[in-house]
Amino acid sequence: MFVRKYKDKWRFGERYKDPLTDKWRTITISADRNTRNTRHEAQITLDKKINAKLANITGERNKHAQMTLGELYDTYWKEKRPSWRYTSARTYRTSYKVFFNHFDSEAKLSKITSLMLTNHFDSLISEVLKKQKNKSYKGTSNIHSISGLKIYYARVSMMFNYAVRKHFIRETPFKDVHIEWPKENHRALIEQKYLDDDELKILLNYFRKVMPDFADIFEWQYLTGMRFGEAAALYLKDIDPLKKLVHVNGTLMYNAGRKEDFVKQNVPKTDSSFREIALSDRAIEIYRKHAKGKRQKDFLFTDEEGYPYSVQHANNYLKIFRKTHDFGKIISTHTFRHTHVSKLAELGVPLYVIQHNVGHSNSKITRDVYLHVTKKAQQELRNKLNKM
Structure with a gap:
């Protein structure tokens, strides 16, 4: 010097x-x-x-400058965030928040071992199993299912794979992480994702008494297969009541927090989310009810002040509903999309048509629900034929 x-x-x-x-x-x-x-x-x-x-x-870090987990995350996020849609980035950030609740951001990346990660995931598996047995158990994370935990595992391992690719570390500690995932009753899990006719009727009747707007939005989701954010972002001009079509072309952004700042993002979740969906007579009734006194550029579903509803608001009401109505099901705004899939499968609608409606070019959940319902219908048919 x-x-x-x-x-x-x-x-x-x-x-x-x-x-x-x-x-x-x-x-x-x-x-x-x-x-x-x-x-x-x-x-x-x-x-x-x-x-x-x-x-x-x-592209290589100096051997004497040991990267911390926080530095890895900042570098990874800065590079990857622009390629993710807003809603995807939000779920990724939630996963990494869980990770940093367990691992200090100042921890050296090179010091993270496979044993540390194995113990971390084993602990979360134990926590998830406790939550499934005792619904009042809070735990240390917002992960409530083994499938959700597998998604979390994949996202964290992706960050470490990135570190290897950028030569921040020689190899990922995930290489020697071997998780014994609990075996799940696949059939029971699929049936938890959608409501049957009686359950849907009970839920909608409940919301027509306590929150009529949500009853209409949930029913709209059931009738169309739309995501809550897509339904909340609908303008009147997106619906053609004469042709009985809805044009799905965006989703609602809630990142600002205040409802006054909610805006429509003219990019749905995926490219296949751009679509037209045929509307039933009942869907048109819901449209006409909420379109009264509004202009074409106004949101269809709004509160008394004219602001759209957030998915968090809707899910909070669904949590309250679950406290007094235990169907043994996973009930969130996504449940109505899965219920849409199950009903169309029951009616014999082809899978590709259902995938178009829900905006999925290739979804394992959509396919699983469809196959489960159709197999169940085939078994019921066999039982009836055996009685002839």
Whole structure:
């Protein structure tokens, strides 16, 4: 390191070789004084700046600059976030929030072992199983199912795979993480995802008494297969009552928090989410009811002040409903989409038509519900034929 006085300041500098050109470069910083402490601090700062510049050129981190989990997350998020849609980014952030509730962001990336991760996931599995047995048990995370835990596992492992690809670490600790996932009753799990006719009737009647708008939105989801955010983002102009069609072309963004700032994002969840859906007579009735006194550019489903509803608001009401009505089902706004799938499957509608309605080009849940319902209908038919 060299030190030079420049006007009324001291300039500390260091040279390094550019790995692309083999030319020597110089980097400097300024300080008010030239003491032992300032020289020591200057050397540390210069080393960090040089390491950062070399990392930007080579893509590799200096071996002496150990990356923390927080630095990995910041780097990963900065690169990946622009490619994710808003709703996807929100769910990813939720997963990483769970991870950093268990692992300190200042922890060194190279210090994370497969045993630490194995113990972490084993602990979460135990927690999820407790939640399934005791609904009042809170736990340390918002993960309530083994399938949800598998999604969390995949998202965290993706971040570590990124670290390997960028040469931040030699290999991912997930390489030796072996999880014994509990065996689940697949049939029971599928049946938990949708409501039968009686259950749907009970739920809608309940909401017609306590929150009529939500009763209409939930029924609209059931009739169309739309996501809650897609339904909440509908303008009157998106519905053609004469042709009995709804044009799905966006979703509602809730990131601002205040309902006054909710806006329509003109990009649905996936590319296949852009679609037209045929509306039943009952759906048209719901449309006409909520369209009264509104302009074409107004939201269809709104509160008394004219603002659209958030999915969090709707799910909070569904949580209250579950406290007095235990169907043994997973009840959220997504339940009505799955119920739409189950009903169309029961009616013999082809899978590709159902996938179009729900905006899924390839969804395992949609396919599983469809196959489960159709197999169940075939078995019931066999039972009836055996009685002939």
